[in-house]
Amino acid sequence: MKIVEALNLTKSYEMGGETVNAIQDVDFVINSGAFVSFVGPSGSGKSTLLNMIGCLDKPSKGSLKVDGVDISTLNRQQAAKFRGETIGFIFQDFNLIPVLTVAENIEYPLLMVQNWPTNERQQRVKTLMEAVGIGDQANKFPHQLSGGQKQRVAVARALASKAKLILADEPTANLDHDTAFRIIDLMKAMRNEFDTTFIFSTHDTKIMDSAESLFTLEDGKLSQKIQGGQVR
Ligand SMILES: Nc1ncnc2c1ncn2[C@@H]1O[C@H](COP(=O)(O)OP(=O)(O)OP(=O)(O)O)[C@@H](O)[C@H]1O
Numbered sequence: 001m002k003i004v005e006a007l008n009l010t011k012s013y014e015m016g017g018e019t020v021n022a023i024q025d026v027d028f029v030i031n032s033g034a035f036v037s038f039v040g041p042s043g044s045g046k047s048t049l050l051n052m053i054g055c056l057d058k059p060s061k062g063s064l065k066v067d068g069v070d071i072s073t074l075n076r077q078q079a080a081k082f083r084g085e086t087i088g089f090i091f092q093d094f095n096l097i098p099v100l101t102v103a104e105n106i107e108y109p110l111l112m113v114q115n116w117p118t119n120e121r122q123q124r125v126k127t128l129m130e131a132v133g134i135g136d137q138a139n140k141f142p143h144q145l146s147g148g149q150k151q152r153v154a155v156a157r158a159l160a161s162k163a164k165l166i167l168a169d170e171p172t173a174n175l176d177h178d179t180a181f182r183i184i185d186l187m188k189a190m191r192n193e194f195d196t197t198f199i200f201s202t203h204d205t206k207i208m209d210s211a212e213s214l215f216t217l218e219d220g221k222l223s224q225k226i227q228g229g230q231v232r
Pocket residue numbers: 013014015020021022040041042043044045046047048049203
């Protein structure tokens with residue numbers, strides 16, 4: 001099943017009278033359950049592309065379907081609901097809420113977006129903390145954690161509401177090399193365990209080898225794919 005399908009996808013920005021084509025006429029398909037990376041240098045369009053897949057931004061031209069929904073047809077409210085139900089996010093700077101504990105950070109999307117009963121919520125948080133290897137950190141606050149531990153919390157939070165698709169924009173950019181590999185391995189293990197799809201971006205050529213499918217972006221164009229990805 002296709003989880004993301006892009007056809008002639010283009011995103012342009014107007015800057016001081018000039019048009020910047022951040023993504024230019026890109027076609028690709030990502031299947032459910034894939035572990036995919038978009039790789040490219042700074043400014044190649046990775047964030048622009050992930051923001052569109054995450055329904056945070058709309059295409060200028062072409063079509064983009066996520067879980068079968070043409071995202072350009074959604075208004076702000078519909079996009080927010082769709083995101084909450086379908087997509088989890090992992091950020092390079094972790095984006096944990098500093099005044100909440102580890103367990104509360106993971107629980108947060110279940111409270112804000114989905115109305116789960118208390119006992120199910122707590123069980124879900126416990127399961128995820130154990131799955132990502134932070135079962136003993138539940139009551140710590142983000143500032144008491146290492147970078148790798150913070151990103152483990154963020155991975156658990158992204159999985160909390162059973163998202164079909166997890167988007168991670170440069171998830172290893174603020175981690176040392178070994179920790180970066182461990183986080184990518186963790187994401188892959190979580191893909192297997194929780195039956196979701198992971199799409200991450202990176203400019204790190206060593207990290208990208210961990211992806212099962214790889215798309216290369218250059219100046220907003222998809223120039224290459226390796227392994228199981230499909231560029232049409
Ligand atoms: N809101 C915006 N307004 C104008 N131009 C933008 C905007 N967002 C991105 N761009 C331009 O689009 C191009 C792609 O940017 P994008 O942030 O997607 O690249 P990236 O590959 O994610 O880079 P990085 O690795 O540095 O985050 C760049 O030329 C950038 O300057």
